Amino acid sequence: MLSNFNIDNIIRTALAEDINYIDITTDLLIDPSDMTKASLVAKADGVLAGIDVALRAFCFEDDKIICEKLIEDCSILKKGDVIAKIEGPTASILKTERTALNILSHMCGIATYTKKCVDAVAEFDVSITDTRKTLPGLRPLQKYAVLCGGGNNHRYNLSAAAMIKDNHVDAYGSVFNAISTLRERAGHMVVIEVEVRTLEELKEAIDAGALVIMLDNMTPEMLREAVELTNGRAILEVSGNVTLENVYEIAETGIPIISIGALTHSVKSLDISLRIEK
Amino acid sequence: MLSNFNIDNIIRTALAEDINYIDITTDLLIDPSDMTKASLVAKADGVLAGIDVALRAFCFEDDKIICEKLIEDCSILKKGDVIAKIEGPTASILKTERTALNILSHMCGIATYTKKCVDAVAEFDVSITDTRKTLPGLRPLQKYAVLCGGGNNHRYNLSAAAMIKDNHVDAYGSVFNAISTLRERAGHMVVIEVEVRTLEELKEAIDAGALVIMLDNMTPEMLREAVELTNGRAILEVSGNVTLENVYEIAETGIPIISIGALTHSVKSLDISLRIEK
Amino acid sequence: MLSNFNIDNIIRTALAEDINYIDITTDLLIDPSDMTKASLVAKADGVLAGIDVALRAFCFEDDKIICEKLIEDCSILKKGDVIAKIEGPTASILKTERTALNILSHMCGIATYTKKCVDAVAEFDVSITDTRKTLPGLRPLQKYAVLCGGGNNHRYNLSAAAMIKDNHVDAYGSVFNAISTLRERAGHMVVIEVEVRTLEELKEAIDAGALVIMLDNMTPEMLREAVELTNGRAILEVSGNVTLENVYEIAETGIPIISIGALTHSVKSLDISLRIEK
Amino acid sequence: MLSNFNIDNIIRTALAEDINYIDITTDLLIDPSDMTKASLVAKADGVLAGIDVALRAFCFEDDKIICEKLIEDCSILKKGDVIAKIEGPTASILKTERTALNILSHMCGIATYTKKCVDAVAEFDVSITDTRKTLPGLRPLQKYAVLCGGGNNHRYNLSAAAMIKDNHVDAYGSVFNAISTLRERAGHMVVIEVEVRTLEELKEAIDAGALVIMLDNMTPEMLREAVELTNGRAILEVSGNVTLENVYEIAETGIPIISIGALTHSVKSLDISLRIEK
């Protein structure tokens, strides 16, 4: 699902950052013909994401490295699980180990946290969604990892869908004018969402015909009122400072879409290591 | 201190990720001649890192945007602090806002956490150091943010210094052989560190003449013994699962260098926002 | 509206293609200090698109070139109109002339043809839309030129919106299943369009709840029936072999959206030249 | 003949433009293990150019796709001809289809139009040649397609040969001075062509020893006089607003070289489609 044209630049940059010229220790000490078997092992419970990227990183510089994937992306990982086997020249494996692990740990961290949020609200009919708060250069990997954790992707970028905010409304005098102007200019393949901060604005947006409305930083009480007030006339999305701690409380309000910036901007990596079999 | 050849690729990629073609909402609704003033505001306490990168991102596409920096990197931020003023075409500011904030929040998150670790061990003569566990493509920004938080940088990459691990030792029969072989081949500008997992290995490394030794995942008790056993004959570094929670306990043991992967692999972003003045 | 990160790669590549090392004739014959004034002149009627890109190309290599724009993008051009004034070192102007003109003539060609199609159906409430049939590397310029000609942009790429075709339907047994599966997986910011080839399929798509439906290669008679059959329950789009010659006939049928691949895949450039004032 | 270093950047850029992150429709609906057979089919008569590039585009992202080429570049295509067979994962084929077709249709369009021009003047000993009026980034593909259609390539860029125009002559007072200065400075591997607009200038150019002379925008009558006046003392080239419509009339005048900008700046794509066998 991830395209190589997105992945390869990331891998190449990461290898160049980590190796630069040579691996002084490995290249000067290890015989290039020395061979090793190794395993990627989960050191904590979580969700797998990015195994194909990690294995591609291992093989990027040396096609004598052979990888066998044992677990697929989106699977639940238990501490101790062997995710994949890697076999080939010791020197090449040692040189690419850190790069592969850095990528995999980050992506699994995202999928794991996403899955926790999804599970936390499993009893409701709600979608956990990411945001544009991604790390520079890593959006393709991060958005994919959110999918692996059971989340949905919000718009990929500013060209893919529209989001009318305060400043846009101000320029047109009213939400109604902003929506109708944009509806005409943007073409028929663009979803338009409107961001509102008060119930007043919500009412106005609904009246203006908004079909998707983002409720920014509202309290659970306000959200409950918003659901009632909207009464099915628009799709509601909550955004702003949602975390695993408060996501249940928000889902309880009946809002169907909860977007969480922390999925991608505050990632705790999942501990994964390479066990070298001597 | 950060070079533009490192920064610009990151900014360009991040802008392309976030804008792709056009900002449908902004480009189709906001008059290009409409002008705005805005402020970068800290929404939480922390340490500033990356303000020059963020301001460069704002100006990257439109040289009519003018930025005034009010606070310098490495400074303490208090919630509510105005970090910089931005003035220029509304459309251009709205289009680059997310990219600039994504970079700045991430870098401040690193500096803030680093500073907390540094402060936690302030009473000891100890250096908080990063690792090679960085996110792909972001090492220059991340390592710089660690400096802003008062930390030190470990080696930038595998060419910059040597680290002898198990596998390298195995290939040479003994730590002694590995060190002396590498000492001869690596030239005089390379520091050689040896990683050990037991006090046995530590003793062997000291006897072999190792000047820098990394103690991997040892308990505070073992660390204390290690300091005693070493008795100044080598520089000791601790690594492995150190966090803000246990860093004091480790520093207490007398180890002078503590490297923390979480500084860069598990970053919680600092909340910073752009306040647009109407 | 066009971002420099999209434009600059195109300009740089085009200059490198056209110059390679030096302009043998100009660099070896013209004194670098020799200065010239020149004008960009329309040699045919049309619509202006890409003037900022063309002027940026002129100045790309030599900041001593100064450009004055006299006409803005989207304006009607009459044969003989002076679009911009360029002044600076003769050698630099001669070296970049062809690159700037190649870009501008192509973009104006697109805008001009788009405008003709838009004008041809002006009496109907219809949107002329482009497709993904663009030339490799030129999509940003081409889609923007369509906007300059009064057209709309269809989805920018496969991530920005969905289009369910035969093959997708086959995999799910029915249009209904395909739509509902995709609706769940794709998130709330994605518009889903369904492509149909017969009135049977159209009926099925409407019944399945499709909100946007593309009618592929249908005759005007079929289109008329489709409009009647749909009766406002979905937005209809026509696609396939539409040109300026038959666009009126199609618009007459009442279809509100007509997408035309030829806008970008079969472009006749507009004749524009650089008049050098001696 | 086309080098991969030229092709691959174009393919990678085109795929990134068309896919961006994922193919929402295909990636979310089609099982990655689902396999398909398909055929590239000509929907109109023409000349084949770029089949290797198109097949490389199909395989670029997924090496499980296997292509079998049935027709070689430069061959005549009849409507209905199967150009190649493609077999592999359905999802991968659907994702790359548009990119491959966009490239192939454009290149075949160029070869087809070139061949029509070549055939139109088949009874004369004349060469149909392209110009520097190519589309940005596509010069390698376009110049190659001209060869496939039976045309010749004019100089690839400003470094490959010289063309003395008005402005160059003005700087040296006379055609004679310009030619002799350039002859001395340019080295022995550079062909020098001189552009003239009147018969006066032609005479002057011949007297100055010009071996290749371009006649810019002359009428057939003037061209005939030019041939007579030149009487074999120089190679003559016609340029300026030549199309399929008037190329015969020009070839009749006896000019041996006719360069046509429209071959590459105003391309009508050839209709080619991918027929998926269910």
Added chain:
Amino acid sequence: MLSNFNIDNIIRTALAEDINYIDITTDLLIDPSDMTKASLVAKADGVLAGIDVALRAFCFEDDKIICEKLIEDCSILKKGDVIAKIEGPTASILKTERTALNILSHMCGIATYTKKCVDAVAEFDVSITDTRKTLPGLRPLQKYAVLCGGGNNHRYNLSAAAMIKDNHVDAYGSVFNAISTLRERAGHMVVIEVEVRTLEELKEAIDAGALVIMLDNMTPEMLREAVELTNGRAILEVSGNVTLENVYEIAETGIPIISIGALTHSVKSLDISLRIEK
């Protein structure tokens, strides 16, 4: 004359090679606000080439650096000459010094050796020409430096002109067939040179109508015979193991064109240094 699109990639790569992340010594010791004046000084006699590239390298990362050029490319340098003044932040000047000097010393080395060869044969009407034996990535800088030294450029690349060698002749049975086939296929803007190794082959090439002929690795005696035998019917070029030591002896034979691979493949850099004024 050199285009920035060629230069900037070289400078950026060189800076990245030399700096990587930070200049540990300078960035950690020198106050960023500390200012310095410095001079580029020739430490040996030679010819200047590349001063604009070098100064661009100094300013590449810091627009607060101001450069004043005192001597122009192609000028004779005497030991002690001040070539340019540089003023700006001490840290930035120290960080870019090595990169700028590496480029400048190399280019001046080429120009200086070329000038020596040109001067050595000044009494003859002969052109000193470079070859395709350039260093990877540096051809634009190297070919330009040859011009600065008074030499000429041979073809820039394999697309710019033709050179028929043994292998090409073998494929066509005779020089005559090879030339006439290529003449027809290559278009009218391509110079065709034929390489010969014996006087027999030379005769054959002249009879076949070759206008430019390269004499490969012939002795002065053979060259003299070749000139006599040719008697003005073709332009002759000598190539193969020419150096400053034997160039006079070769020029004496009357051959008008002498190409020297060593101009670019075996460059002795010219000693230039940056004198920092305290």
Added chain:
Amino acid sequence: MLSNFNIDNIIRTALAEDINYIDITTDLLIDPSDMTKASLVAKADGVLAGIDVALRAFCFEDDKIICEKLIEDCSILKKGDVIAKIEGPTASILKTERTALNILSHMCGIATYTKKCVDAVAEFDVSITDTRKTLPGLRPLQKYAVLCGGGNNHRYNLSAAAMIKDNHVDAYGSVFNAISTLRERAGHMVVIEVEVRTLEELKEAIDAGALVIMLDNMTPEMLREAVELTNGRAILEVSGNVTLENVYEIAETGIPIISIGALTHSVKSLDISLRIEK
């Protein structure tokens, strides 16, 4: 040991420089199905470096080319030695020949000269080391070739180790202050070298605790005094205008490390050619 991410950019750039569009001569004359066998042959004595890079260049564009390596890097070459066999399409071999040879001849030139220097001082316990005086873009290849010749690499870049010079000392009032400040800020993995120009400065540096000291441009007499004065308290390095001619005289002084800029800034290429077997 050399990573492909470093090599491939160099090869791709070099091929693009040398081929540009097509090899006019070869592509228009040689049948693509014509096959050839060829050998890489040393035309002079030397040391092999870069054979893997050269063979990768041969295969870069055409995977039908098969290479067999007969001699490994670091081996002594005798004139006439066959280094490798190449077999495949004649056209592809002819098109890549020059690029492969340009790279190989340059790298062997470096290894050969390095080896001569190493051999010249073989009776002493001394290390021949390169410098940062490398050619732009070629540092990875050049530093590796130095290793092949038996030399050592000095720091790869300004991030890998520190070198305190005059200007740095001035900013801190004394060598002592500069060293201790840097020692604290730079972290524990950085070697700090101090450059001195007089014996006074040397004494000061030793007293300041410098462990590595570079003696800049000193006479053999001064070097001898320096060794005596230092008496093992620091590692001494000589730098500045060392060549094969004077390296013995310097090694005699007892200095253990001699760095030579000429290894990489003034390279005489080794003559290697491709012998095509008919």
